[in-house]
Amino acid sequence: MVSAAENRNYSEAQIEAEAERLLAKLMHVECEASRSWNIEECREIAPLTLEINDLKKEKGAVVLAHSYVEPEIVYGVADFAGDSYMLSLKAKQSGAKSIVFSGVVFMAETAKILSPESEVVVPDRASGCSLADSLTGEQLRELKKQYPDAAVVCYINSTAEVKAECDVCVTSSNVYKIVASLPQKQILFVPDKLMAENIRVEMKKLGIDKEIVSSDGTCIVHDDFDPTIIADARGKFPGLKVVSHPECTLNITEKSDYVGSTGGMMQYVKATEAPYFMMLTECGLVERIEVEAPEKRFISGCKLCPYMKMNSLQKIRDVLIAPREDQVIELEEDLRLKALHSIDRMFEIAEGAPHQPGKGC
Structure with a gap:
């Protein structure tokens, strides 16, 4: 207390x-x-x-x-x-x-x-x-040498020094759109190897020819859900909707009814009529929806992030x-500006216009 x-x-x-x-x-x-x-x-x-x-x-x-x-x-x-x-x-x-x-x-x-x-x-x-801490700027510079022709794309869950080494930053809500729109065939996506796998599958579904390579980071919350809990829960709770994040493994996302960002998951659950939901993500998100949509019923499945x-x-x-x-967070100005460039590029590509302060994704 x-x-x-x-x-x-x-x-x-x-x-x-x-x-x-x-x-x-x-x-x-x-x-x-x-x-x-x-x-x-x-x-x-x-x-x-x-x-x-x-x-x-x-x-x-x-x-x-x-x-x-x-x-x-x-x-x-x-x-x-x-x-x-x-x-x-x-x-x-x-x-x-x-x-x-x-x-x-x-x-x-x-x-x-x-x-x-x-x-x-x-x-x-x-x-x-665990994602952001899995890759340093120096490690990314070495990776870039191995893939000199690749577009370098970083997930928002990365450090400022990694963002500063990237062509464009992405979020879980705009990653597919941005990767699909890049002219390069080869994409070096960091630091989440599981999201990279989900991107690879999505590009194939869309008929877009991309070669996705990645570093080996994972989220300690999302990388270890057991897919057997989905089948067990569906058997016990007819009409159950399973919701997961693209940081999860393919054997989770492919069995889910909805895969999306934190905000997307919240919107889906609030807008969807179903007797039960299982959210394979961090428990804090379930708690938020319980407050904001108390009529929704949830089946156990979430996990805790010890860092949060x-x-x-x-x-x-x-x-x-x-x-x-x-x-106190301090960033050298040169590093900050390089990292800001990758974020600005995200808005230019995702929204088709230069980033305007206050516009979200």
């Missing part, structure tokens, strides 16, 4: 009102990975969420929360919640003096790439990513008060 805020005194009426606000959201969360929220637990965290929200106003800060972090962050203190790139665009649009990125480090780097004038901080510098769960209300409060040097 988090402790009450130490530096401010809130009245019982303020705490009760905040607890009721929190409960109105969190009472719908029923994922097996989360606690069972009640008014007593909400009263316990209420002083902390009150303090964080006050600190944001005082410091001109916004809190960005990825859908995979704990629901008390998403619904207690976040100004924006969603996937990593949408959050970075929202932060840029807000013009905030300070950005607290409650997610993982590569996401905060993306925010810094797009908002160089803002201070960008992370609640926990150890919140890495390093974020907490206490760490957010502490980084707002006095960020340590290691919590």
Whole structure:
């Protein structure tokens, strides 16, 4: 449990009102990975969420929360919640003096790439990513020597130094469109080898002749789902819809009813009539939908990301008060501009026009 805020005194009426606000959201969360929220637990965290929200106003800060972090962050203190790139665009649009990125480090780097004038901080510098951490800029430079004629495409789940070495960055929502449109036949796609496999299959379905080569990174959440759980669940729950992410293995995506980005998965579940859903992704996304569409019923299957769960209300409060040097994201300007170029190219190709600030993907 988090402790009450130490530096401010809130009245019982303020705490009760905040607890009721929190409960109105969190009472719908029923994922097996989360606690069972009640008014007593909400009263316990209420002083902390009150303090964080006050600190944001005082410091001109916004809190960005990825859908995979704990629901008390998403619904207690976040100004924006969603996937990593949408959050970075929202932060840029807000013009905030300070950005607290409650997610993982590569996401905060993306925010810094797009908002160089803002201070960008992370609640926990150890919140890495198995995909982003699987490939360095130096390793990519060596790979590029092996494939000199390839278009170099990086998934958004990569470090700033990897983005700086790429021709174009992609998200899970626009990757197929961008890869299909590139003039080069050979595509060096990094760092996710499983998404590369899904791209290869999709290009073949579309009748597009592409040679997809990749590095060997995987997401520790999405790379190890057992496909037998799909058949078992379909047998027990007629009408079940299975939803997965293109970071999953082919033996998962090929058995799914829908494969898409974090935002796409949310939209699909909300818009689709079905008695049950199984979401083969991080449990935080299931928790978000339970809050925003409490009528939906879910079958167990999601997994936790240990890096996302390093974020907490206490760490957010502490980084707002006095960020340590290691919590502040700094990028050399030359590196930032090279990384920004790959992101700008994404918009030029995906949208057919130069990137305009505030436009999402």
